[in-house]
Amino acid sequence: MFRLLLLWSLLTSAAPALAQNASPGERLAVVKHVLPNGMTFLLLRRPGAPTASFVTHFRAGGVDEWTGISGTAHLFEHMLFKGSRSIGTKDLAGEQALFPAIDAIADSFTAEFRKGGMADSARLQRFRDRLKQLEDSARAFVVSNELDRILTENGAVGLNASTSNDVTNYYFSLPSNRAQLWFVLESDRLKHPVLREFYSERDVVMEERRLRTETQPFGLLIEEYLMAAFRAHPYGRPVVGHASEIQAVSRGSALEYFKRYYGPNNAVVAIVGDVNVDSMKTWATRYFGDIPAGDPHRPVVTQEPPQRGERRISVEFDANPQILIGYHVPNLRHADAPALQVLSQILTAGRTSRLFQRLVIRERKATTVASFQFPGSLYPRLFTFQGVPIAPHTTEAIERAIYDELERIQREPPTAEELQRVRNQSEAGSIQRLQSNFGLAFQLSNSEALWYDWRQTFRDQAALARVTAADVQRVARTYFSSTNRTVATLVRPAQTPEESH
Amino acid sequence: MRAPLLVFGALLGIAGATAAQQPDPRQQIQQLAIAPLRFNPPQPKRITLSNRVVVYLLEDHTLPLVTVQLVSKVGVANLPDSLWGVGWQADGLLRTGGTARLLPDSVDKLIDFYALNITFSTDHEQSFGTMSGLSRYTTQLLDLGFELMKSPRNDSSRVRITAAQQQENWRRRNDTPGQVLGRAWAQVLIGDHPLGRSLVKPEEIAGFTPERFRWVQERLFCPQNLVVGVSGDFQERQIVTALERQFRGWAACKPGLQEVPSLAFAAGPRVVLVEKDVNQTNIRMGHGGGIRVANTPDYFASQVADFLLGGSGFTSRLLSRVRGDSGFAYSAFSSWGAETDRDDQFFAQAQIRAEKTVAGMTLMRSTIGSMASEPVTAEDVKLAQDNEVNSFVFRFANASQIVAQQLSYAVDGLPPNWFDIYLRGIQAVSPAQVRQAAQRHLHPDKLVMVVVGKPSAFDRPLSALGAVTVLPVDSIIR
Numbered sequence: 019m020f021r022l023l024l025l026w027s028l029l030t031s032a033a034p035a036l037a038q039n040a041s042p043g044e045r046l047a048v049v050k051h052v053l054p055n056g057m058t059f060l061l062l063r064r065p066g067a068p069t070a071s072f073v074t075h076f077r078a079g080g081v082d083e084w085t086g087i088s089g090t091a092h093l094f095e096h097m098l099f100k101g102s103r104s105i106g107t108k109d110l111a112g113e114q115a116l117f118p119a120i121d122a123i124a125d126s127f128t129a130e131f132r133k134g135g136m137a138d139s140a141r142l143q144r145f146r147d148r149l150k151q152l153e154d155s156a157r158a159f160v161v162s163n164e165l166d167r168i169l170t171e172n173g174a175v176g177l178n179a180s181t182s183n184d185v186t187n188y189y190f191s192l193p194s195n196r197a198q199l200w201f202v203l204e205s206d207r208l209k210h211p212v213l214r215e216f217y218s219e220r221d222v223v224m225e226e227r228r229l230r231t232e233t234q235p236f237g238l239l240i241e242e243y244l245m246a247a248f249r250a251h252p253y254g255r256p257v258v259g260h261a262s263e264i265q266a267v268s269r270g271s272a273l274e275y276f277k278r279y280y281g282p283n284n285a286v287v288a289i290v291g292d293v294n295v296d297s298m299k300t301w302a303t304r305y306f307g308d309i310p311a312g313d314p315h316r317p318v319v320t321q322e323p324p325q326r327g328e329r330r331i332s333v334e335f336d337a338n339p340q341i342l343i344g345y346h347v348p349n350l351r352h353a354d355a356p357a358l359q360v361l362s363q364i365l366t367a368g369r370t371s372r373l374f375q376r377l378v379i380r381e382r383k384a385t386t387v388a389s390f391q392f393p394g395s396l397y398p399r400l401f402t403f404q405g406v407p408i409a410p411h412t413t414e415a416i417e418r419a420i421y422d423e424l425e426r427i428q429r430e431p432p433t434a435e436e437l438q439r440v441r442n443q444s445e446a447g448s449i450q451r452l453q454s455n456f457g458l459a460f461q462l463s464n465s466e467a468l469w470y471d472w473r474q475t476f477r478d479q480a481a482l483a484r485v486t487a488a489d490v491q492r493v494a495r496t497y498f499s500s501t502n503r504t505v506a507t508l509v510r511p512a513q514t515p516e517e518s519h
Numbered sequence: 520m521r522a523p524l525l526v527f528g529a530l531l532g533i534a535g536a537t538a539a540q541q542p543d544p545r546q547q548i549q550q551l552a553i554a555p556l557r558f559n560p561p562q563p564k565r566i567t568l569s570n571r572v573v574v575y576l577l578e579d580h581t582l583p584l585v586t587v588q589l590v591s592k593v594g595v596a597n598l599p600d601s602l603w604g605v606g607w608q609a610d611g612l613l614r615t616g617g618t619a620r621l622l623p624d625s626v627d628k629l630i631d632f633y634a635l636n637i638t639f640s641t642d643h644e645q646s647f648g649t650m651s652g653l654s655r656y657t658t659q660l661l662d663l664g665f666e667l668m669k670s671p672r673n674d675s676s677r678v679r680i681t682a683a684q685q686q687e688n689w690r691r692r693n694d695t696p697g698q699v700l701g702r703a704w705a706q707v708l709i710g711d712h713p714l715g716r717s718l719v720k721p722e723e724i725a726g727f728t729p730e731r732f733r734w735v736q737e738r739l740f741c742p743q744n745l746v747v748g749v750s751g752d753f754q755e756r757q758i759v760t761a762l763e764r765q766f767r768g769w770a771a772c773k774p775g776l777q778e779v780p781s782l783a784f785a786a787g788p789r790v791v792l793v794e795k796d797v798n799q800t801n802i803r804m805g806h807g808g809g810i811r812v813a814n815t816p817d818y819f820a821s822q823v824a825d826f827l828l829g830g831s832g833f834t835s836r837l838l839s840r841v842r843g844d845s846g847f848a849y850s851a852f853s854s855w856g857a858e859t860d861r862d863d864q865f866f867a868q869a870q871i872r873a874e875k876t877v878a879g880m881t882l883m884r885s886t887i888g889s890m891a892s893e894p895v896t897a898e899d900v901k902l903a904q905d906n907e908v909n910s911f912v913f914r915f916a917n918a919s920q921i922v923a924q925q926l927s928y929a930v931d932g933l934p935p936n937w938f939d940i941y942l943r944g945i946q947a948v949s950p951a952q953v954r955q956a957a958q959r960h961l962h963p964d965k966l967v968m969v970v971v972g973k974p975s976a977f978d979r980p981l982s983a984l985g986a987v988t989v990l991p992v993d994s995i996i997r
Binding site: 065066067068069099102104105154157162163166167168170171172173174175177191193194195196198199202203206215217218219220221222223224225226228229232233234235336337338368369370371378379382385406408409435438439442443445446447449450452453454455 | 543544545547548551552553554555556557558560581582583584615624627628630631632633634652653676679680683684686687688690691694695696796797798799831832833834839842843844845846847848849850870871872901902905906908909910911912913915916917
């Protein structure tokens with residue numbers, strides 16, 4: 019058919035020249051303003067609607083937790099929405115007078131809880147009831163959700179936060195004429211956080227864990243997979259926390275976590291939108307300048323030892339099968355990282371990628387096949403494949419096809435067209451990622467927090483264009499051995515009857 | 520315990536020292552100088568092509584990107600019943616099934632190579648197309664996007680893939696509690712009406728053929744049903760010429776669609792249980808919403824009521840009572856829907872710890888009732904009004920969003936200045952009107968409640984809330 023001829027003439031004429039200059043992101047007129055205490059502000063004025071987006075990243079994540087307190091980074095993130103010594107209370111003294119009694123009951127509960135199977139369930143319930151009663155008494159002094167209310171009435175949108183293994187972030191956007199409000203509220207909650215309603219929020223986090231992990235086949239599979247792949251490094255620990263540890267975290271531990279990691283020198287704020295950069299600088303100093311610097315963030319010392327053989331786990335859940343296959347690879351700063359990203363795109367990005375073509379289109383064995391590198395960027399991580407089979411095909415069939423395609427790319431380099439496709443997609447992506455104020459603020463702040471350089475994220479993308487076929491082949495040969503592999507499969511428990519269709 | 524307490528004390532000490540230097544943040548907020556916001560959102564230009572298709576254009580040359588949006592005034596519910604399943608998948612096949620000229624693989628290659636984004640989506644009462652990419656490929660984008668709509672191939676190999684995928688979707692329909700809740704809810708509240716369906720059934724999949732897909736596509740995506748919007752980096756004259764060219768020779772919409780059948784919501788009170796072995800219970804309760812989108816005080820009052828009840832996050836009554844005060848759930852919210860031409864549904868939803876299921880549901884029900892039985896203060900209403908007024912700039916944050924808004928007004932039959940009317944309507948709402956809207960339309964004593972969970976783990980028998988009907992999970996057929 020003539021279509022092919024037409025297609026190839028179109029494709030060859032479309033190949034853009036390799037980018038010679040800095041990428042559009044690197045050229046942004048970001049003003050970096052660092053306070054004497056180390057707090058970093060990235061300020062970018064952009065034309066358009068009068069909005070301003072504020073994103074703060076702290077170099078504090080799940081990996082920074084110590085043994086026994088998993089989930090605390092995330093629980094503390096929740097607590098920062100509870101207000102401060104001023105916001106959120108009618109009578110701070112009255113409220114805080116109750117804290118020692120509340121904490122003591124929580125400690126009694128934990129002491130009993132620590133007995134595990136030997137714990138007295140009636141005592142546990144009594145402590146729980148008493149804890150609820152005391153927190154309800156303290157709630158009489160609380161102005162519920164005052165922080166949220168102030169922001170809501172001022173027209174804030176997108177108020178939220180998230181905790182990952184590497185960092186924790188907080189964000190919202192305001193009409194730009196109200197930008198100063200961010201400085202008042204954010205500095206107040208950072209200087210004077212009060213962890214009110216702590217233990218009922220701990221219950222909320224437990225429900226978040228059930229919502230995202232315990233009742234979700236994919237959530238559970240991911241958690242078990244990471245625990246199997248990482249035996250030493252904290253990337254194996256769920257950020258939301260183990261159920262038993264969430265139930266035992268104390269207010270004191272959460273404050274200790276805050277004290278260790280939330281120093282201003284570990285904070286990066288990006289403000290993007292229709293803002294006056296000079297005013298932002300002035301307010302940064304006025305509102306945040308008096309916070310004393312804390313200890314600098316120290317990366318986790320633990321390194322995952324080399325894997326000594328394939329690990330396979332099955333996870334039972336009343337749902338249809340799916341599979342995760344992972345290989346340990348270096349962190350995002352390693353010289354091989356761009357080639358690994360290009361490999362991922364060649365194998366699974368878009369309908370023309372090799373594995374999608376084979377498993378979804380030609381063989382019709384999978385509804386989807388994907389690859390991604392996670393659960394973080396700072397430390398060595400997992401190059402992960404996810405596959406969802408179409409019955410009667412099995413996860414084994416998906417597994418075989420993935421190994422087969424990995425072996426093929428080890429033997430035969432990617433084609434010039436495949437590499438050009440990745441470059442074109444990367445070029446389009448380098449512009450698309452600049453569209454929204456919030457998106458941009460998030461990227462700037464994240465990059466500076468992780469790499470002490472807001473341009474790094476744009477450089478990482480530009481680096482994809484320089485990856486050669488030989489690079490892709492080299493990383494495919496280096497990391498994708500069976501010894502370095504962890505395979506996790508979701509299976510239906512034997513006693514559960516299979517679906518009738 | 521001692522060590523953490525010491526830490527706490529030390530921290531408060533530091534905090535106290537700095538606190539003395541600055542006034543209370545509440546005072547600071549009161550004293551903030553907030554300059555008036557001067558902002559006239561750019562208005563898209565409305566033009567009519569020679570075939571009378573309406574196009575909204577808004578240039579924005581900040582980035583070299585262009586976006587074309589299309590909205591069709593008809594959707595899957597307008598199809599004959601026997602084609603519902605075909606209609607629900609006709610969107611994906613439009614993108615993946617190739618064209619008369621290009622095989623599916625060739626389309627995929629062009630899209631991936633140029634890094635274009637072309638998607639179609641058929642919804643219940645409308646259908647959508649979006650095409651975007653680098654503006655230097657605008658010609659390729661338009662050529663390919665329109666070719667897909669004008670001459671779909673529905674290659675039989677791709678029809679088989681779609682069938683296999685839908686079969687697997689059906690197989691996986693009960694894998695997560697949220698999916699089960701959504702489908703059970705629709706079956707109980709809406710019954711066998713096209714608007715209650717979300718999943719294609721095996722007997723419908725068996726009827727997938729290229730011809731039947733084409734029949735649907737020629738009616739949902741055809742010139743007279745479309746409104747078009749273009750935003751981003753383009754020149755008006757060139758884009759109008761290009762659009763004229765794209766529409767030239769495109770066959771007119773064919774007959775055979777029907778009006779959406781009239782919709783009746785099930786009446787409560789009813790309690791329906793779907794058993795699933797999970798430690799958290801998925802709950803939805805509600806009924807018909809009784810409201811239409813219109814320039815009436817009742818509609819605006821319902822919007823404010825929904826905001827205060829469960830639409831505004833932490834400050835809403837539902838989230839603050841079910842989560843903040845009780846710690847029963849992570850998420851709790853309400854949704855009070857309305858359309859211009861029909862009523863929609865009202866519901867409240869939460870995922871509640873299994874051992875607090877009945878306590879949580881009782882709290883949800885009383886919170887719905889509180890909108891009529893407890894005071895709605897002027898302060899409450901002002902919060903909703905201030906939020907709408909002060910956040911209005913975010914409705915006009917970029918050119919694509921502004922154009923999308925106009926497309927949606929045009930298809931819904933709302934005036935181009937509907938947002939101004941809406942804002943004025945919200946500002947005029949009084950606390951009494953909010954309570955009246957709640958009294959008139961929210962019925963805590965007539966709720967349909969659907970519960971997905973493990974009854975043996977509940978705090979009390981579900982019958983405490985009313986006579987329980989058990990809906991076996993395999994009998995959910997939508």
